[in-house]
Protein backbone atom coordinates (compact mmCIF):
# COMPACT_ATOMS: atom_id res chain seq x y z
CA UNK A 1 0.00 0.00 0.00
CA UNK A 2 1.27 3.43 -0.87
CA UNK A 3 2.29 5.65 2.00
CA UNK A 4 0.14 8.31 0.35
CA UNK A 5 -3.00 6.33 1.23
CA UNK A 6 -2.26 6.64 4.96
CA UNK A 7 -5.31 8.07 6.82
CA UNK A 8 -3.52 11.24 8.01
CA UNK A 9 -3.22 12.36 4.40
CA UNK A 10 -7.00 12.11 3.85
CA UNK A 11 -8.87 12.42 7.13
CA UNK A 12 -8.82 15.47 9.37
CA UNK A 13 -9.11 13.65 12.70
CA UNK A 14 -6.29 11.27 11.72
CA UNK A 15 -4.22 14.26 10.59
CA UNK A 16 -4.67 16.02 13.93
CA UNK A 17 -3.71 12.85 15.81
CA UNK A 18 -0.63 12.38 13.62
CA UNK A 19 0.53 15.94 14.25
CA UNK A 20 -0.26 15.79 17.97
CA UNK A 21 1.97 12.72 18.33
CA UNK A 22 4.86 14.79 16.93
CA UNK A 23 4.25 18.16 18.57
CA UNK A 24 3.11 16.80 21.93
CA UNK A 25 5.84 14.17 22.17
CA UNK A 26 6.82 15.60 25.58
CA UNK A 27 3.25 16.20 26.69
CA UNK A 28 0.36 18.40 25.59
CA UNK A 29 1.22 22.05 26.17
CA UNK A 30 -0.99 25.10 26.07
CA UNK A 31 0.24 27.55 23.43
CA UNK A 32 -1.45 30.43 25.28
CA UNK A 33 0.10 30.07 28.75
CA UNK A 34 2.72 27.35 28.27
CA UNK A 35 1.23 24.98 30.81
CA UNK A 36 2.14 21.34 30.19
CA UNK A 37 -0.13 18.35 30.76
CA UNK A 38 -3.14 20.26 32.06
CA UNK A 39 -5.74 20.23 29.35
CA UNK A 40 -8.70 18.17 28.29
CA UNK A 41 -10.27 17.36 24.93
CA UNK A 42 -13.52 19.02 23.99
CA UNK A 43 -15.51 16.40 22.14
CA UNK A 44 -18.03 16.95 19.43
CA UNK A 45 -16.57 20.17 18.15
CA UNK A 46 -13.63 20.82 15.84
CA UNK A 47 -11.26 17.83 15.77
CA UNK A 48 -8.40 18.28 18.19
CA UNK A 49 -10.00 21.09 20.20
CA UNK A 50 -8.70 21.21 23.76
CA UNK A 51 -9.18 23.42 26.77
CA UNK A 52 -6.37 24.45 29.12
CA UNK A 53 -7.19 23.88 32.79
CA UNK A 54 -4.77 26.61 33.83
CA UNK A 55 -5.88 29.53 31.65
CA UNK A 56 -9.26 28.16 30.44
CA UNK A 57 -8.41 29.04 26.84
CA UNK A 58 -9.17 26.70 23.95
CA UNK A 59 -6.60 25.59 21.44
CA UNK A 60 -5.68 22.93 18.89
CA UNK A 61 -2.26 21.62 17.93
CA UNK A 62 -2.26 24.13 15.04
CA UNK A 63 -2.24 27.18 17.32
CA UNK A 64 1.16 28.87 17.39
CA UNK A 65 2.38 27.05 14.29
CA UNK A 66 2.62 27.83 10.59
CA UNK A 67 -0.77 26.08 10.21
CA UNK A 68 -2.67 28.45 12.47
CA UNK A 69 -5.46 30.42 10.79
CA UNK A 70 -5.12 28.46 7.57
CA UNK A 71 -8.37 27.48 5.85
CA UNK A 72 -6.60 24.50 4.28
CA UNK A 73 -7.38 21.19 6.04
CA UNK A 74 -4.47 19.78 7.99
CA UNK A 75 -4.42 16.54 5.97
CA UNK A 76 -3.62 18.57 2.86
CA UNK A 77 -0.81 20.33 4.70
CA UNK A 78 0.63 16.96 5.70
CA UNK A 79 0.41 15.70 2.12
CA UNK A 80 2.04 18.90 0.85
CA UNK A 81 4.86 18.50 3.37
CA UNK A 82 5.40 14.86 2.42
CA UNK A 83 5.51 15.61 -1.30
CA UNK A 84 7.99 18.44 -0.69
CA UNK A 85 10.42 16.45 1.42
CA UNK A 86 10.27 13.16 -0.45
CA UNK A 87 11.51 14.58 -3.72
CA UNK A 88 15.23 15.28 -3.85
CA UNK A 89 14.91 18.48 -5.80
CA UNK A 90 11.64 19.57 -4.20
CA UNK A 91 8.27 20.10 -5.81
CA UNK A 92 6.85 23.21 -7.41
CA UNK A 93 3.80 25.13 -6.24
CA UNK A 94 2.22 24.23 -9.59
CA UNK A 95 2.55 20.52 -8.83
CA UNK A 96 1.13 21.04 -5.32
CA UNK A 97 -1.76 23.04 -6.78
CA UNK A 98 -2.64 20.14 -9.10
CA UNK A 99 -1.97 17.30 -6.65
CA UNK A 100 -3.97 18.78 -3.75
CA UNK A 101 -6.71 20.58 -5.62
CA UNK A 102 -5.94 23.94 -3.99
CA UNK A 103 -5.45 27.20 -5.90
CA UNK A 104 -1.97 28.05 -7.11
CA UNK A 105 -1.84 30.98 -4.71
CA UNK A 106 -2.71 28.75 -1.77
CA UNK A 107 -0.12 26.19 -2.89
CA UNK A 108 2.49 28.95 -3.05
CA UNK A 109 1.79 30.06 0.53
CA UNK A 110 1.72 26.48 1.78
CA UNK A 111 5.09 25.63 0.29
CA UNK A 112 6.65 28.81 1.67
CA UNK A 113 5.32 28.22 5.15
CA UNK A 114 6.63 24.68 5.09
CA UNK A 115 10.04 25.85 3.89
CA UNK A 116 10.02 28.21 6.85
CA UNK A 117 9.36 25.21 9.08
CA UNK A 118 12.39 23.49 7.54
CA UNK A 119 14.68 26.43 8.36
CA UNK A 120 16.90 25.82 11.37
CA UNK A 121 15.74 27.65 14.47
CA UNK A 122 18.23 29.57 16.61
CA UNK A 123 21.99 29.80 16.32
CA UNK A 124 23.75 26.75 14.95
CA UNK A 125 27.16 25.56 16.13
CA UNK A 126 29.94 25.93 13.55
CA UNK A 127 30.34 23.29 10.85
CA UNK A 128 33.48 21.22 10.56
CA UNK A 129 36.05 20.71 13.30
CA UNK A 130 39.25 18.79 13.87
CA UNK A 131 39.96 16.47 10.93
CA UNK A 132 36.81 17.58 9.10
CA UNK A 133 36.88 18.86 5.56
CA UNK A 134 34.46 21.56 4.46
CA UNK A 135 33.96 22.78 0.92
CA UNK A 136 32.81 26.35 0.27
CA UNK A 137 31.57 27.86 -2.97
CA UNK A 138 29.21 30.43 -4.41
CA UNK A 139 26.53 30.24 -7.04
CA UNK A 140 24.07 32.66 -8.59
CA UNK A 141 20.38 32.36 -9.22
CA UNK A 142 17.67 34.34 -10.91
CA UNK A 143 18.24 37.43 -12.91
CA UNK A 144 16.23 38.98 -15.65
CA UNK A 145 15.55 36.97 -18.80
CA UNK A 146 17.67 39.29 -20.93
CA UNK A 147 20.71 38.65 -18.74
CA UNK A 148 20.30 34.92 -18.48
CA UNK A 149 22.76 34.08 -21.16
CA UNK A 150 25.35 36.58 -20.03
CA UNK A 151 28.63 34.94 -19.21
CA UNK A 152 28.91 33.95 -15.58
CA UNK A 153 31.44 36.36 -14.23
CA UNK A 154 32.10 34.41 -11.13
CA UNK A 155 35.86 34.44 -11.33
CA UNK A 156 36.24 38.00 -12.54
CA UNK A 157 35.19 39.87 -9.46
CA UNK A 158 31.52 40.19 -8.83
CA UNK A 159 28.54 41.51 -10.64
CA UNK A 160 26.52 38.77 -12.34
CA UNK A 161 23.84 41.22 -13.46
CA UNK A 162 20.61 41.11 -11.52
CA UNK A 163 21.43 37.76 -9.98
CA UNK A 164 21.31 36.80 -6.34
CA UNK A 165 24.39 35.30 -4.73
CA UNK A 166 24.30 32.15 -2.63
CA UNK A 167 27.24 31.05 -0.50
CA UNK A 168 27.24 27.49 0.81
CA UNK A 169 29.44 25.40 3.06
CA UNK A 170 29.23 21.63 3.04
CA UNK A 171 31.04 19.23 5.32
CA UNK A 172 32.10 16.13 3.42
CA UNK A 173 29.88 13.27 4.61
CA UNK A 174 27.88 15.78 6.63
CA UNK A 175 25.65 18.79 6.39
CA UNK A 176 25.29 21.82 4.19
CA UNK A 177 24.57 25.39 5.18
CA UNK A 178 23.55 27.97 2.62
CA UNK A 179 23.01 31.68 2.83
CA UNK A 180 21.87 34.40 0.54
CA UNK A 181 24.67 36.99 0.56
CA UNK A 182 24.45 40.59 -0.69
CA UNK A 183 27.74 40.28 -2.57
CA UNK A 184 30.56 37.82 -3.05
CA UNK A 185 33.64 39.48 -1.64
CA UNK A 186 36.16 38.85 1.14
CA UNK A 187 34.03 40.83 3.58
CA UNK A 188 30.71 39.01 3.11
CA UNK A 189 32.23 35.54 2.69
CA UNK A 190 34.64 36.14 5.57
CA UNK A 191 31.77 36.95 7.90
CA UNK A 192 29.98 33.70 7.03
CA UNK A 193 33.16 31.64 7.40
CA UNK A 194 33.93 33.26 10.77
CA UNK A 195 30.44 32.63 12.10
CA UNK A 196 29.82 29.19 10.67
CA UNK A 197 33.03 27.28 10.18
CA UNK A 198 35.15 25.81 12.94
CA UNK A 199 38.74 27.12 12.67
CA UNK A 200 40.20 23.61 13.06
CA UNK A 201 38.53 22.54 9.77
CA UNK A 202 40.24 21.98 6.47
CA UNK A 203 38.75 24.34 3.89
CA UNK A 204 38.42 23.52 0.19
CA UNK A 205 37.55 26.20 -2.35
CA UNK A 206 38.26 27.14 -5.92
CA UNK A 207 40.95 29.71 -6.65
CA UNK A 208 38.74 32.81 -6.61
CA UNK A 209 41.03 35.42 -5.11
CA UNK A 210 38.82 36.38 -2.16
CA UNK A 211 39.50 32.97 -0.62
CA UNK A 212 43.26 33.47 -0.31
CA UNK A 213 43.20 35.69 2.81
CA UNK A 214 40.10 33.95 4.20
CA UNK A 215 41.66 30.50 4.06
CA UNK A 216 44.45 31.54 6.44
CA UNK A 217 42.04 31.42 9.36
CA UNK A 218 41.65 27.62 9.12
CA UNK A 219 43.76 24.54 9.83
CA UNK A 220 44.37 24.06 6.11
CA UNK A 221 43.17 25.66 2.91
CA UNK A 222 43.39 24.00 -0.48
CA UNK A 223 42.22 25.82 -3.58
CA UNK A 224 41.75 23.94 -6.84
CA UNK A 225 42.67 26.10 -9.80
CA UNK A 226 39.46 26.14 -11.77
CA UNK A 227 40.88 29.10 -13.68
CA UNK A 228 43.43 26.79 -15.35
CA UNK A 229 41.12 23.78 -15.64
CA UNK A 230 42.25 21.96 -12.50
CA UNK A 231 39.34 20.29 -10.70
CA UNK A 232 40.94 17.66 -8.48
CA UNK A 233 44.35 17.57 -6.84
CA UNK A 234 44.71 14.76 -4.33
CA UNK A 235 41.75 15.23 -2.00
CA UNK A 236 41.49 18.89 -2.92
CA UNK A 237 38.26 19.47 -4.87
CA UNK A 238 34.87 21.12 -4.54
CA UNK A 239 32.83 18.31 -6.09
CA UNK A 240 30.57 17.89 -3.04
CA UNK A 241 29.39 21.48 -3.01
CA UNK A 242 29.07 21.52 -6.78
CA UNK A 243 26.88 18.41 -6.58
CA UNK A 244 24.71 20.22 -4.07
CA UNK A 245 24.43 23.30 -6.27
CA UNK A 246 23.45 21.13 -9.18
CA UNK A 247 20.48 19.71 -7.22
CA UNK A 248 19.58 23.22 -6.10
CA UNK A 249 19.70 24.66 -9.61
CA UNK A 250 17.70 21.84 -11.17
CA UNK A 251 15.13 22.15 -8.41
CA UNK A 252 14.83 25.90 -8.77
CA UNK A 253 14.32 25.53 -12.49
CA UNK A 254 12.59 28.58 -13.82
CA UNK A 255 11.01 29.44 -10.47
CA UNK A 256 13.39 31.88 -9.03
CA UNK A 257 13.30 34.57 -11.67
CA UNK A 258 9.74 35.35 -10.56
CA UNK A 259 10.62 35.62 -6.90
CA UNK A 260 11.95 38.47 -4.86
CA UNK A 261 15.27 38.11 -3.12
CA UNK A 262 13.36 37.84 0.14
CA UNK A 263 12.05 34.40 -0.79
CA UNK A 264 15.42 32.96 -1.71
CA UNK A 265 16.33 32.18 1.88
CA UNK A 266 13.22 30.02 2.21
CA UNK A 267 14.02 28.06 -0.93
CA UNK A 268 17.53 27.58 0.43
CA UNK A 269 16.12 26.37 3.75
CA UNK A 270 14.13 23.73 1.84
CA UNK A 271 17.11 22.49 -0.19
CA UNK A 272 19.46 22.51 2.81
CA UNK A 273 16.88 20.62 4.88
CA UNK A 274 16.39 17.86 2.29
CA UNK A 275 20.15 17.49 1.87
CA UNK A 276 20.79 17.40 5.62
CA UNK A 277 18.04 14.86 6.21
CA UNK A 278 19.10 12.70 3.28
CA UNK A 279 18.91 8.95 2.84
CA UNK A 280 22.69 8.50 3.01
CA UNK A 281 22.67 9.92 6.54
CA UNK A 282 19.98 7.43 7.53
CA UNK A 283 16.82 9.48 7.09
CA UNK A 284 13.92 8.02 5.07
CA UNK A 285 10.99 9.95 3.56
CA UNK A 286 8.85 9.43 6.64
CA UNK A 287 11.50 10.56 9.13
CA UNK A 288 12.17 13.58 6.95
CA UNK A 289 8.49 14.55 6.88
CA UNK A 290 8.31 14.25 10.67
CA UNK A 291 11.52 16.28 11.09
CA UNK A 292 10.03 19.07 8.98
CA UNK A 293 6.83 19.08 11.04
CA UNK A 294 8.85 19.48 14.25
CA UNK A 295 9.88 22.88 12.89
CA UNK A 296 6.37 24.32 12.59
CA UNK A 297 6.17 25.57 16.17
CA UNK A 298 6.97 29.18 16.90
CA UNK A 299 7.26 30.26 13.30
CA UNK A 300 3.78 31.67 12.92
CA UNK A 301 4.88 35.31 13.02
CA UNK A 302 7.36 34.69 10.28
CA UNK A 303 4.78 33.41 7.85
CA UNK A 304 2.51 36.35 8.55
CA UNK A 305 5.26 38.50 7.14
CA UNK A 306 4.78 36.85 3.76
CA UNK A 307 0.99 37.02 3.91
CA UNK A 308 -1.65 34.44 4.68
Ligand SMILES: [Zn+2]
Pocket residue numbers: 030031032033034035052053054055056057
Ligand atom coordinates in the same frame (compact mmCIF):
# COMPACT_ATOMS: atom_id res chain seq x y z
ZN1 LIG B 1 -3.22 27.77 29.13
